[in-house]
Amino acid sequence: MFTRKVKSVLLMSTISWIHPQHLPLQINFPKQMGSVEEKIDLDFDEEIPFSSSPSARKVHNFDFETTHVLPPVNLVDSPLFKQIRIRPIRSIYIVLIRAKINILLPFGPLAILLHYVTGNHGWVFFFSLLGITPLAERLGYATEQLALYTGPTVGGLLNATFGNATEMIISIYALKNGMIRVVQQSLLGSILSNMLLVLGCAFFTGGIVHYKKVQVFNKAAAVVNSGLLLMAVMGILFPAVLHFTRSEVHFGKSELALSRFSSCIMLIAYASYLFFQLRFQHNLYSPIEEDGDNNENPDEEEEIELTQWEAISWLAVLTAWVSILSGYLVDAIQGASDSMNMPVAFISVILLPIVGNAAEHASAIMFAMKDKLDITLGVAIGSSTQISMFLIPFCVVVGWCMGIEMDLNFQLFETATLFITVLVVAFMLQEGTSNYFKGLMLILCYLIVAASFFVHVDPSNGDN
Incomplete structure (x- = not known):
């Protein structure tokens, strides 16, 4: 014991x-x-x-x-506590610091400062343009991160929608200020930029990287988008023809009534297209050949770097900041045109869309270099389809609700430019193949369009 x-x-x-x-x-x-x-x-x-x-x-x-x-248990040193503490810092680093284009972010606050200190519209416009460029690209990145949680079909729709958020915000600000021609020309310029410059650069770089083979894409999806673009041209063409042939029943009123009716029809057509795409024909937009090089590296997918709620939060923050800068940008357009001796049409059709299409431009080139031309067409042609069939009619309906007489009469010069551009791109896509020569032709066509708008004089308000 x-x-x-x-x-x-x-x-x-x-x-x-x-x-x-x-x-x-x-x-x-x-x-x-x-x-x-x-x-x-x-x-x-x-x-x-x-x-x-x-x-x-x-x-x-x-x-x-x-x-x-x-x-x-030491909570401060626990992995969960470290993740909660470090996660916001990591998210800020990924979105606002890591990308090289973010070096342009300080130009946004600088533009606002110059607006109140100097009042020089030329510098305010230039710095606002530089400040919006990385925001548009970061909007595209946050949308791609959110699309990883929603699937490819809904993700493509989100990419096209938020990719055009910059154009939509600028258009609504200009519409509130009664700048109807700026709205029309900036939206027209976005269509031309996507179809000629963005798609041309994507075909050119993809053809150079994959010069040993012919790149192919789904011809059925390209045909559907080309048909929608031709329908949009028809909706825009008839009010212009009605105006310039002087064949209206009531001069000035019939043109506006036709534009509003056609806008409602185009919105219905676009909604039907979305329903058709999401519910019945989702296989139509899948990549056509899944064998070969595309499956050699199955792990080469987009990496999830943001959580779902982080992506949604960044979309809200970036959209709000784009909205603020867009107000200063629109207010400085006329002053910038006078100070830089540059036509407003050139600023609206060429300069503004290049900034708004920064996200589409980078994404289309990246996917073309990865030999994913179906996604490239979805970004470039899909964005043009959404602008022509949704955003333009939407602005007409919004102006109708605001008492602003915005119509689909884009004037004869702009309408003819859009019609010829759609025909050229449709002929380029009819074979279902791509190479660097087709891309070079599209880029050269865009240079001709840019030079044309540089020497183009917009009709006066009286003639308008």
């Missing part, structure tokens, strides 16, 4: 010298020690001698078989 008591005291003394952090979660002693089956049960009310840990000073009903000894 005395020996057993000494063993128990020695055992407890040994345990007391062990720091609680070194103890396992559960201590189970074997029931068989030699040939004797015993259960150690200690009941001490006095302090255990030789104990250096305050937590081990008193032991009551200590049962080694059932008691769990939990080490103290």
Whole structure:
């Protein structure tokens, strides 16, 4: 009995010298020690001698078989706490710091400062243009991250929608200020930029990178988009023809009524197209050849870097900041035209769309270099389709609600430019193949369009 008591005291003394952090979660002693089956049960009310840990000073009903000894948890050093603490910093770094184009972000606040300090519209316009460029690209990145959670079909729709968020915000600001021609020309310029410059650069770079083979894409999807673009041209062409042939029943009124009616029809057609695409013909827009080089690196997919709610939050923040800068940009257009001796038509058709299409431009080239031309067409041609079939009619309906007489009469010069551009791109896409020469032709066509608008004089308000 005395020996057993000494063993128990020695055992407890040994345990007391062990720091609680070194103890396992559960201590189970074997029931068989030699040939004797015993259960150690200690009941001490006095302090255990030789104990250096305050937590081990008193032991009551200590049962080694059932008691769990939990080490103290340091919450500050725990991985979960570190993730909660570091995650916002990492998200800010990914969105606002890591991309090289973010070096242009400070130009946005600088434009606002110059607006109130100097009032120089030329510099305000230029710096606003530079400040919006990285925001448009970051909007595209946040949309792509959100699309990884929604699937390819909905993701493509989100990419086209938020990719055109910059154009939509600028158009609504200009519409509120009564700048109808700026709205019409900026939206027309976005269509021309997407179909000629963005698609041309994508075909050119993709053809150079993959010069040893002919790049192919889904011809069925290209035909559907070309048909929608031709329908949009028809809706824009008829009010202009009605105006310039002087064949209206009520001069000035019939043209506006026809534009509003055609806008409603175009919105219905675009909604039907979305329903057709999302519900019935989603296989029509899948890549045509999944074998070969496309499946050699299946792990070469987009990496998820933002959580779903982080992507949504960044979309809201970036859209709000684009809205603020767009107001200063629109207010400085006329002053910038006078100070730089540059036509407003050139600024609206060429300069503004290049900024608004920064996200589409980068995405289309990147996917073309990866030999994913179906996604490239979805970005470039899909964005043009959305602008022509949704954004332009939407602005007409919004102007109708605001009491602003915006119509689909884009004037003869702009309408003819759009019609010829759609025909050229439709002929380029009819074979379902791509190479660097087709891309070069589209880029050269865009240079001709840009030079034409540089020497183009917009009709006066009286003639308009």
